[in-house]
Amino acid sequence: MKLYNYLPEIVAKYPNIFLEINEKNHEILKSAYYDVKNNISVKKFREKIKISKSTITSIIKGENMPSLEFLEKLSKEIKWNFWDLIYENSEYLRSKTNKNKVKIPKELTNDLAYLLGALRDGSMTHYSNVYEVEISQKAKDWLSNSIAPRFDKVFGISSKIKLIKRKPNNAFTIRIRSAALFGIFKILSGYERHN
Numbered sequence: 001m002k003l004y005n006y007l008p009e010i011v012a013k014y015p016n017i018f019l020e021i022n023e024k025n026h027e028i029l030k031s032a033y034y035d036v037k038n039n040i041s042v043k044k045f046r047e048k049i050k051i052s053k054s055t056i057t058s059i060i061k062g063e064n065m066p067s068l069e070f071l072e073k074l075s076k077e078i079k080w081n082f083w084d085l086i087y088e089n090s091e092y093l094r095s096k097t098n099k100n101k102v103k104i105p106k107e108l109t110n111d112l113a114y115l116l117g118a119l120r121d122g123s124m125t126h127y128s129n130v131y132e133v134e135i136s137q138k139a140k141d142w143l144s145n146s147i148a149p150r151f152d153k154v155f156g157i158s159s160k161i162k163l164i165k166r167k168p169n170n171a172f173t174i175r176i177r178s179a180a181l182f183g184i185f186k187i188l189s190g191y192e193r194h195n
Contacts, residue, residue, distance in 0.1 A: 001108045005087040006187045007068060014131075014183040015069035020092035020101050026062050028085045029074075033060050036077045049073045065094070092156070095131070095179035102180040103156040105188075111150045116189050118147055124182060131182035136164065136173040143172050155181060 010017060019025065033056075036045050046053060051070065058064040066074075075082040092101040105112050122135035137143055151157045151174070159174045 003106055003108055003188070005084055006184075007087050007090075007104075008072065008083055009187045010093075010183040011068035011072045013186065014179060015067060015072070016096060017068050017093050017180050017183055018065040018096055019068065019071065019086070019090055020094060021062050021065060022089070022091060024089040025086055028082070028089060029066065029071075030060060032074050032078050032082050035080075036074065040077060045077060065096075067096075068093075093180035093184070100157060100176075100178050100181075102178055102184065103154065105154055105184070109154065112154050112188075115147070115150050115154060116185070119185070119189055124185060126182065130177060131179040132175055132177050133181050133185055134173055134175040136171045138171055140172040143174055147174055151176070155184075157181065 021029070036042070040048075042053075042056070046056060049070070055064070059066045059070065071083075071086060087104075087106075090104055092103055094101040118135050119133075121137050122133065125132045125134065135143065135147055137147075148159045151159045157176060157178070159176055162173055162175065164171050164173045
């Protein structure tokens with residue numbers, strides 16, 4: 001089953017996630033910027049979004065990754081299906097400081113559904129600038145033979161298993177630090193913390 005375009009939902013909650021640029025979405029980005037130049041002028045756009053000329057230039061040239069927040073601001077100035085084209089032609093997200101790029105799932109596969117269900121044995125933690133997805137279990141084999149390969153297949157992330165000492169029992173865990181993975185999991189799982 002195809003997933004809907006959830007990138008605008010991610011940007012609403014996690015704006016500091018960045019898009020890995022490939023040739024196709026770079027062309028879409030340049031077209032959108034060209035339309036902005038013709039519609040409201042580059043100067044007015046820069047003033048409106050409060051980003052320097054050099055930053056915008058480096059993004060449009062493909063030297064720097066655009067944040068989803070920048071893409072959202074750009075999308076508001078054009079009248080065509082920018083987000084749908086970006087979603088359709090993009091492959092990876094990442095955070096600015098984390099080198100892990102995360103594959104963007106576009107179909108609800110059995111493996112993705114399994115990982116979303118495995119969150120029952122896990123947690124999603126955010127503090128300061130740290131975003132973590134963790135799945136813990138006493139059965140190390142389940143983590144190594146079932147969960148780790150699925151993270152690799154669905155998100156392109158190799159994960160390591162660590163022994164975490166918790167009283168009264170020891171447990172094994174897969175912990176992945178990634179704002180992009182955290183954002184995708186939050187949106188697709190519908191998980192909200194209730195106080």
